[in-house]
Amino acid sequence: MGAPMLFGPDFLVPIVAEYIESYPQAEVDLSLTDAFVDLASEGIDVVVRIADLPDSNLQSKRLGALRRVVFGAPSYFARNGRPEHPAELRQHACIVRTIGNRPGQWAFQIDGKRRMVGVRGSFRSNAMAAIYSAVRSGLGLGYSPLWEIRHLVDAGQVEIVLQEFEPKPVPIHALWQESTRPPAKVRAFVDLLAMRLRLDDL
Structure with a gap:
């Protein structure tokens, strides 16, 4: 998975730990970068992005917005x-x-x-x-x-x-490659992200 450099360690790693505890066979490779990488060419299943999203062929789930x-x-x-x-x-x-x-x-x-x-x-x-x-x-x-x-x-x-x-808050999304049904591992992680991220005060 991918995430912004500063956001990943504090906000995502604890959720990754919970995910791995629930799915002991899972392996997570977390790539931290502020660049907008191409998921397909980089072999990334899911990425968290903090930005207004341009049109793309990616599926997304809004996780909140940041001040x-x-x-x-x-x-x-x-x-x-x-x-x-x-x-x-x-x-x-x-x-x-x-x-x-x-x-x-x-x-x-x-x-x-x-x-x-x-x-x-x-x-x-x-x-x-x-x-x-x-x-x-x-x-x-x-x-x-x-x-x-x-x-x-x-x-x-x-x-x-x-x-x-303050300007309008910047949205934060989880993104994954387009398909009729995302892989179970992606769906499970995105659902956990949506439950655990608490962004209302941020």
Whole structure:
């Protein structure tokens, strides 16, 4: 099976463990990558993807949706205040991920429409781990899927702002190759995923 790099270890591996316990003869080869791989050429039975899905010949089951949030350290807010509208981010230090289609462009829902807001700051990185460390250190504000920073929020190391302007959540799906009836092993795993994943707070 395949899954995104950061999502797989924390969210999928415990479910894989339960699956193998229920089906001791099963073997699972988990490939972690953020690239959209071709299932047939890579020999993958089922993949979890976090994205709006393009038209394809794959079957899918929606597992939920994931929030994207702006967050910062209490020390940053103490020095600089909290933005109350996305337009105010232009006056804040923002930590930009340097890879992707539109670096320095953060999506929001403003007046009922999706809007992109340009941001900048003195620190940039291609790695989310470095961005999270920089935010914790008070260098600026970050923008990320909530599930990736939930542990920081719960620990009080960062706080979320601009919740009322969050863009529409990104859907998460399980995908498998099209057939009139998916193999029993795929069907069993997808059913278990749907039961065990709890994504409402993410």
